[in-house]
Amino acid sequence: MKSTDLCPRLQKSMDIIGRRWTGLIIYQLLQGPQRFGAIEASLPISGRLLSERLKELELEGIVLREVFPETPVRIQYSLTEKGLGLEPVIRDLQHWSDEWIEPEAESIEP
Template sequence: MKQTSLCPRLQKSMDIIGKRWTGLIIYQLLQGPQRFGAIEASLPLSGRLLSERLKDLEQEGIVRREVFPETPVRIQYSLTEKGRALESVIRDLEHWSRDWIEAETNSST
């Protein structure tokens, strides 16, 4: 791979949030703690991929997975302090996209 003079921390952050669906998962969790099914229902991705992305985000310390010892067991996902610190980045991208990205239309021609 070609070496660049980019900041390695910037590169790592882009690698983390640049994975497909990761930004939208974080965006969804900005609303507050949610169960897996609620996150899955809000995004058009497979449960397998959602599970993989949540595990990645948990390993990075961005998402917290909390298990409640109830019957049946309840698992809830939320953003950590590190994850909540991404809110301004996600909100800025949201505003930028409103101004500069055209919405795709599904037309059958």
């Protein structure tokens, strides 16, 4: 993607949040810490892509991955303070879409 000199920070934030499924992953984690399987079950996304997005968000400091040394090992994902800072943005987008975006009609097969 072409970089802009207008606002590099805004550009980077849009690159992060604008990735496919990232906003919905953050939205899901706003409900609180969750295990991988719970996140995967809540979204129509492959496990491979979910894993990739969670790693990207972890590298950006938005998601915290905690490993609990139990048998079997338990891994939990949650939003960091930086990630929680996105809540007003996500909620505002939700409000905007409720007001301005029409839901797509489900295709009905004959």
